[in-house]
Amino acid sequence: MDAISVRHLVKRYGDREVVHDVSFTGRQGETVAVLGANGAGKTTTVEILEGFRDRTAGEVTVLGTDPRDGGPHWRAQLGIVLQSTGLDAELTVAETLAFYGSLYRKPRPYAEVMESVGLTEQAKVRLGQLSGGQLRRVDLGVGIIGRPRVLFLDEPTTGFDPAARRQAWAIIEALRAEGTTVLLTTHYLEEAQRLADRVVVIADGRVVADDTPDGIAEHVGLRTEVTFRLGAAVQRSDLTGPLSGAEVDGEQATIRTAEVTRVVGALTDLARSRSAELAGLSVTPASFEEVYLRLTTHPAKENGETEVSHV
């Protein structure tokens, strides 16, 4: 069973449609990243899944239940970290986590949660005195204390320093290892690529890709980049066969290819036959950033239809 299912979701605010026919699923135990620019429709979509916003059209289920009908038992199985939360600034970190833990039947011990979000030293500090990044960690702690089956994280690491971000990633990875389904929204490509089994890219309220991080790169046709310098080993007249399609800039040649072994093999054969050294060889996978920019600046739309990349 899919833990999360979104089919043909539409959301209008007044006359303005901001989510247009969005569909995707999250299987049990998967981490799904919803990636998109500001205003793409991520929060709207996720808040509909959490049961906090109504939808205009479409079918949505979380753990088999339509969020419109979700009662306390359904809600108790969800962990939710919103973009901003209204925690009580007067309570300490320990008091906050102990309080939220008390709302569940079998919570994680709050000391364990403090440890895993890296706030043990701040146990007795009031929330009003924490930094923005530390407060976000309290939010994350509140989200996981009830041992959720599905955890929603809306931009969980915005405002984190690099060390805190890595710590949050480790927590999310540990939850995934325990079988928690995680749906996170993020602007950070690295975060999506590092954590997600599937990445759903939303641009202007439409899904423009839904695939594994590597699958997205494949779909967009971006391949591994093989660069080398022309010279004694490889000459301009050699750029035929597997080396055709090379882009040459001065002495620098670049080939984008899915057949790395064939291309590098042809290069080394040439170099060996001429007893010359192959200069400046580098092999670089397509960057996720490049893929993302290509997807969101040229969404694959034709005649109003959206072409979606699926595994």
Ligand SMILES: Nc1ncnc2c1ncn2[C@@H]1O[C@H](COP(=O)(O)OP(=O)(O)OP(=O)(O)O)[C@@H](O)[C@H]1O
């Ligand atoms: N309550 C609302 N009333 C009217 N318009 C809204 C409302 N909430 C969001 N919008 C609009 O819907 C669009 C999508 O917003 P949403 O918050 O879902 O985007 P997002 O992808 O989460 O953006 P961000 O990354 O900035 O959080 C935006 O143009 C926003 O202005």
